Amino acid sequence: xxxxxxxxxxxxxxxxxxxxxxxxxxxxxxxxxxxxxxxxxxxxxxxxxxxxxxxxxxxxxxxxxxxxxxxxxxxxxxxxxxxxxxxxxxxxxxxxxxxxxxxxxxxxxxxxxxxxxxxxxxxxxxxxxxxxxxxxxxxxxxxxxxxxxxxxxxxxxxxxxxxxxxxxxxxxxxxxxxxxxxxxxxxxxxxxxxxxxxxxxxxxxxxxxxxxxxxxxxxxxxxxxxxxxxxxxxxxxxxxxxxxxxxxxxxxxxxxxxxxxxxxxxxxxxxxxxxxxxxxxxxxxxxxxxxxxxxxxxxxxxxxxxxxxxxxxxxxxxxxxxxxxxxxxxxx
Amino acid sequence: xxxxxxxxxxxxxxxxxxxxxxxxxxxxxxxxxxxxxxxxxxxxxxxxxxxxxxxxxxxxxxxxxxxxxxxxxxxxxxxxxxxxxxxxxxxxxxxxxxxxxxxxxxxxxxxxxxxxxxxxxxxxxxxxxxxxxxxxxxxxxxxxxxxxxxxxxxxxxxxxxxxxxxxxxxxxxxxxxxxxxxxxxxxxxxxxxxxxxxxxxxxxxxxxxxxxxxxxxxxxxxxxxxxxxxxxxxxxxxxxxxxxxxxxxxxxxxxxxxxxxxxxxxxxxxxxxxxxxxxxxxxxxxxxxxxxxxxxxxxxxxxxxxxxxxxxxxxxxxxxxxxxxxxxxxxxxxxxxxxxxxxxxxxxxxxxxxxxxxxxxxxxxxxxxxxxxxxxxxxxxxxxxxxxxxxxxxxxxxxxxxxxxxxxxxxxxxxxxxxxxxxxxxxxxxxxxxxxxxxxxxxxxxxxxxxxxxxxxxxxxxxxxxxxxxxxxxxxxxxxxxxxxxxxxxxxxxxxxxxxxxxxxxxxxxxxxxxxxxxxxxxxxxxxxxxxxxxxxxxxxxxxxxxxxxxxxxxxxxxxxxxxxxxxxxxxxxxxxxxxxxxxxxxxxxxxxxxxxxxxxxxxxxxxxxxxxxxxxxxxxxxxxxxxxxxxxxxxxxxxxxxxxxxxxxxxxxxxxxxxxxx
Numbered sequence: 001x002x003x004x005x006x007x008x009x010x011x012x013x014x015x016x017x018x019x020x021x022x023x024x025x026x027x028x029x030x031x032x033x034x035x036x037x038x039x040x041x042x043x044x045x046x047x048x049x050x051x052x053x054x055x056x057x058x059x060x061x062x063x064x065x066x067x068x069x070x071x072x073x074x075x076x077x078x079x080x081x082x083x084x085x086x087x088x089x090x091x092x093x094x095x096x097x098x099x100x101x102x103x104x105x106x107x108x109x110x111x112x113x114x115x116x117x118x119x120x121x122x123x124x125x126x127x128x129x130x131x132x133x134x135x136x137x138x139x140x141x142x143x144x145x146x147x148x149x150x151x152x153x154x155x156x157x158x159x160x161x162x163x164x165x166x167x168x169x170x171x172x173x174x175x176x177x178x179x180x181x182x183x184x185x186x187x188x189x190x191x192x193x194x195x196x197x198x199x200x201x202x203x204x205x206x207x208x209x210x211x212x213x214x215x216x217x218x219x220x221x222x223x224x225x226x227x228x229x230x231x232x233x234x235x236x237x238x239x240x241x242x243x244x245x246x247x248x249x250x251x252x253x254x255x256x257x258x259x260x261x262x263x264x265x266x267x268x269x270x271x272x273x274x275x276x277x278x279x280x281x282x283x284x285x286x287x288x289x290x291x292x293x294x295x296x297x298x299x300x301x302x303x304x305x306x307x308x309x310x311x312x313x314x315x316x317x318x319x320x321x322x323x324x325x326x327x328x329x330x331x332x
Numbered sequence: 333x334x335x336x337x338x339x340x341x342x343x344x345x346x347x348x349x350x351x352x353x354x355x356x357x358x359x360x361x362x363x364x365x366x367x368x369x370x371x372x373x374x375x376x377x378x379x380x381x382x383x384x385x386x387x388x389x390x391x392x393x394x395x396x397x398x399x400x401x402x403x404x405x406x407x408x409x410x411x412x413x414x415x416x417x418x419x420x421x422x423x424x425x426x427x428x429x430x431x432x433x434x435x436x437x438x439x440x441x442x443x444x445x446x447x448x449x450x451x452x453x454x455x456x457x458x459x460x461x462x463x464x465x466x467x468x469x470x471x472x473x474x475x476x477x478x479x480x481x482x483x484x485x486x487x488x489x490x491x492x493x494x495x496x497x498x499x500x501x502x503x504x505x506x507x508x509x510x511x512x513x514x515x516x517x518x519x520x521x522x523x524x525x526x527x528x529x530x531x532x533x534x535x536x537x538x539x540x541x542x543x544x545x546x547x548x549x550x551x552x553x554x555x556x557x558x559x560x561x562x563x564x565x566x567x568x569x570x571x572x573x574x575x576x577x578x579x580x581x582x583x584x585x586x587x588x589x590x591x592x593x594x595x596x597x598x599x600x601x602x603x604x605x606x607x608x609x610x611x612x613x614x615x616x617x618x619x620x621x622x623x624x625x626x627x628x629x630x631x632x633x634x635x636x637x638x639x640x641x642x643x644x645x646x647x648x649x650x651x652x653x654x655x656x657x658x659x660x661x662x663x664x665x666x667x668x669x670x671x672x673x674x675x676x677x678x679x680x681x682x683x684x685x686x687x688x689x690x691x692x693x694x695x696x697x698x699x700x701x702x703x704x705x706x707x708x709x710x711x712x713x714x715x716x717x718x719x720x721x722x723x724x725x726x727x728x729x730x731x732x733x734x735x736x737x738x739x740x741x742x743x744x745x746x747x748x749x750x751x752x753x754x755x756x757x758x759x760x761x762x763x764x765x766x767x768x769x770x771x772x773x774x775x776x777x778x779x780x781x782x783x784x785x786x787x788x789x790x791x792x793x794x795x796x797x798x799x800x801x802x803x804x805x806x807x808x809x810x811x812x813x814x815x816x817x818x819x820x821x822x823x824x825x826x827x828x829x830x831x832x833x834x835x836x837x838x839x840x841x842x843x844x845x846x847x848x849x850x851x852x853x854x855x856x857x858x859x860x861x862x863x864x865x866x867x868x869x870x871x872x873x874x875x876x877x878x879x880x881x882x883x884x885x886x887x888x889x890x891x892x893x894x895x896x897x898x899x900x901x902x903x904x905x906x907x908x909x910x911x912x913x914x915x916x917x918x919x920x921x922x923x924x925x926x927x928x929x930x931x932x933x934x935x936x937x938x939x940x941x942x943x944x945x946x947x948x949x950x951x952x953x954x955x956x957x958x959x960x961x962x963x964x965x966x967x968x969x970x971x972x973x974x975x976x977x978x979x980x981x982x983x984x985x986x987x988x989x990x991x992x993x994x995x
Contacts, residue, residue: 064445064606086448093446097439101373103815113361114447118354142815158443 015040015198016061016166021070023056023222030056032222033070038166038198038215043188045209045230046202048219049327054202055094057219058170061200062091075165087115090159092152094170094202100144104135104154107143108161115162122161129157133187149180156187160195167191170202181205185212210234210319218326225326234319241280242298247308248275257305263294275310358449362457367464370427372811376465377804379423383469384800388793390415391476395789405484409477410569413494414562416473418534420466420498421505421558425526427462428509432604433522442606455601459510466502470495472796479789486569493568497561497585504557504589505530507596514600517608533558550736557585571669571682663688663697663729663769665755671775676985680741680776684753688729695757695766697726699737703776706748709921713749718742743778744983750775860886868896868963873951873974873988875902879909882976882984889988891966892995898963899949905956913981914940915951915962917974917990922946923982930977939977948972966992 016038023031031053038044048054059065061072063082071079075088099107105126112122130139133153143151152172159167169188173181189212192199203209209216209230216233218226226233246254251269254277258267266280281294302309356364370376394408432455435441444454474491481487509526516522536552537559553559564581567573669682688694700723703713715722719741726735741751750773757766861871869892874885885904891897905911918926922945929941938953949964969992976986 059606062446064442083448083450086446089446091443091446093439093442095439096443097435099369099438099440101369101811106368110361110365111443111447113356114358114444114449116355116448119356140815142812145815 013040014038016072016074016200018061018072019070021057021060021067021072023053023060023065024068030222031060031067034219034222034224035070036217036224036227038200040198041192041196042214043192043199043201043212045213045216046200046219047206047209047216047323051221052219052327053222054219055170056222058091058093058168058200058202062086062089062093062168064093087162088165090162090164090167090197092155092159092167092169092172094174096151096155098143098146098151098154101142103140103142104130104146104157105139107154108157111158111161125161126157129160132160133157134183149176149184152176152180152184153187156184156191160191163195164197166198166200168200168202171204172201173203173205173208181208188212206319206323216319218323220327226322230319234322241278242295243311243313244277244279244298244302244309245311246275246277246302247310248273250307251275251277253305254302254307257301257307258298261294261297261301263297358453359457359460362449362454363460366431366458366461370461370464372807374804374808374811375427376468377800377807379427379465380469380472381797381800381804383419383423384472384796386419387412387416387473387476388789388796391480391789392793394480405480405482406486406490407570408480409484409486409490410566412473412476412480413490413498413565413569416470416476416494417498417501417561418558420469421501422530423465423469424462424502424506425509425530426523427465428459428506428511429513429516429522429526430519431458431462431510432513433516433519433608434513436516436606436608437518445604445606450602451604452597452601455510455514455604456597459506459596462506462510463502466498466506470498472800475792475796476789479792490569493565497565497582500582500585500589501557501561504585504592507589507592511592511596511600514596514604515608537562554581555584557588560584567668572671573668662690662767663694663755663757665699665753665769665771667753667771667774669774670772671777673777673779674743675779676743676746676987678743678778680743680751680774682739682741682774684737684739684771685734686726686729686737686755687734688731691731693731694729695760696728698756698758699724699726700754700756701739701741701751702754703741703749703751706750710747711745711924717744741776743776746778746987748775748777861889861891863895864898868898869966870898870900871990873899873901873915875904875913875986877904877906879905879911880984881905882981882986884915884974884976884986884988887988888991890991890993893966893969893992894995895966896963897966898961899951900959900961901951901954902959903954903956907956909956911956912938912953912978913976913986914938914953914978915974916940916977917948917950917967917972919946919948919967920970920972923973923975927975927977927982931979939979953978966990968992969994 014037018034018036021031021034022029034053034057036044046054046057056065060067061074063079063085067079073079074085077084077088079085102110105123108126108129109119109122112125113119115122117125127136127139130136133156135150135153135157138146138150143154146154156169156172159169172188173184176184185208188199188201191197201209201213213230215228216226216230217224218233244254244258251272254275255267255269258264258277258279263281264279268278270276270278279298299309299312302312391412394411432441435444445451473494477487477490477494481490508529509522512525512529513522516525533556536556553563560581560583564578567578567581568575664687666685666687667682668685669680672680674680684699686697686699701715701719703715703718705711705713719739721740724737724739726737729735739753752773753771754768755771756768759766860873861869864870871889871891873889875881876883876885899915899917901913901915903911903913905913916926916930925946926941926944929944930939933939933941940950940953941947942950948967949962951960951962954960972990972992974988974990975982978986
């Protein structure tokens, strides 16, 4: 799966296009031909197991490393003008360090000036950004006194200091507690919707990607193994699976009722003790199956059979299923 | 949220509008940020605190140690400038060594590289910021120079040359540290390699003079930027030589600085990358090797270089040739000192160069020193007393070859002297002779003994670190209170205010130190003399405290003629040491006679013949802790000498002058 195209739905232009990027460290090939495109205002999830080449790819796309071969464009500027590209991207690198002795306000003002703002303008923007990421109260505190979550928010503010077209976030939620993760993801979503910037989000957390991203690229061993919109990629996992949990006493009855529903290929009790039933939806002969319709029918059948439903839905991670499938395939 | 925005906005005074549209160049932005981090972050003040402790310890040892205190003021000033530069360049190098690799280690470099700034400008900004501790360190040095210089005329040249040359070397060393940092992935490597380079250059520069004689030795010294610079400074500040004569010694420091700057700004800075570069990254093997290079450097520096220098020290004068002239080969001899003014008890150091300008090898050579008293009335000089080593021997010199010999002369007595050297080939046989060749003379003016009271440097030795510690603590605590979070932020502390405060306290401190310097430092004047209500004059004479300090604390007095004079003598030595001192005022030229008669009088008469014809007045011998006084009518206006007649005390420097002036 070499080249894939992520066509923006509304026909707007691509803000980021990568063409066959390759990177070798001596004999080791960290990246073997990465190509993709990203439309304006979209969030792209960048997935892959450890060592897949994610961080290398991000460092190339953010001009920190030079690719061994290939090129890319940001907002129409080619990668052979790295200085101009740096002015148009914002980056939160993985494991970014902060000068502990500076305050958040000083830090953002400094970077505003490095991006060519006058001192006072940089300061104004810093104050605005601190407010945006919810650090207004702590702007004059030393970064050394910040929590990990606050530092990540400060890192995102720093990535926004030049009002970038494309924002790269490398593992932004790593090491945060669940509440911190939720807050940060909400912030990222807000940034995308309010600023219209495209975001490339690197993460290990598949639910996170599934919940927030429009598009996804899965890397393995330096190669793209799956790419497309989140829905497209999930569909590559093959038939859809539903998970239902009913009163354990009625599990057998529920299975029988479900097998009778049109469109259900298979149903089986996966755990009789807790009453879990797995339903695999079949492929319709003509065109894609009417899956929402089948889901409605499944629920209706259970209700009609007067079976108490405890939970119903995609309880498994569908993206995770695919992820494990494609990365396993590549390894074997 | 809008409230907090206002709060933040209020921190910035409205007067900033003037600069609103001006974009500062990148190097300036980086430099300002780095300076802020260095100084307000506390690193530079703490390093300077350590610097002042090192300098204070050096000054204290110099002033207190009995042996070292025989150093003349200009030599103490030179030693202090040398120490200041050695320590100052170390600070710059260490700050430079942290600049890039430290950011790599802390993960802050990537964010910097993600900005559209020119790499070169980032490096220049960091470099300039790393230079800032040096000027402050040097300003900090000036009070020490002032106190140790004891008003010697060398002070101003020392400050000027120290500032200029220290800056040249600081540029070179800071640049070197930064270069190493640019190509290191972590601070451990960077610090180790930098330290290795520092030691590599420092160790040979600290070798004693004899180890650096010979052609190769001198070449090494001239190539080594630190050693060459020290040599230049010592010639200019201690030996009264000129820039024209020794300016070429500055070539290697200047070339060093230039090469480093070209490598840094021209070659390496544009290649600043997130990883240290191909050298360290390309292959694990090379990377590890580079990491170990640091340890290797230290080893090499510690072992090979001193050995090499010692080995090379003989190469200038060995290698006998088969073609040996019998005798009469005219060799040349020169000295590197023309004149010098010192105090009694000081030592004078100089080098002679013996050259064979002919095209045949010389015979083995003998070099001897002679000292002549220019005052025909004065004592005849016994050169054996004045020099620990009067004669030195040199192997035969090949054509064009030369040898350098170091000499020391102890100024035993005050007076006007000339020192000259002769070189003489060994006669070839019992019935042969040879012709001596003499050098030009060294004119030596020996002044009466003065001594720096070590107590004089104490206010500075203790005061400077204290003021710096308080200043550092203040900066850090204000910064902490300001940025501690939660609390209401104080008014912004501006860097210039902090720096201004530091400089101001230094100026006050140095003024205090100079004023607190005891009058014992040989400054003639009215101190120690007071006019009583009845019109009579009282002068207070104190001895120094040490058992071997044969000296009066103040050695020059001025009293009016015509009023009765009371001399109060305090023997400040420890009674346990059983050191007796007296105070004897003698007619001009009668010193020797009074001393001789005192010796004759012997212990029973307390070493003084009270009927000695050349004596004007005296305070009898008293033991440690005692005091006594004498009142007499001062002699007619003129300058008189007072001495202690206890055996050897006069020779040890227990002498002073009393000037009687018209009221």
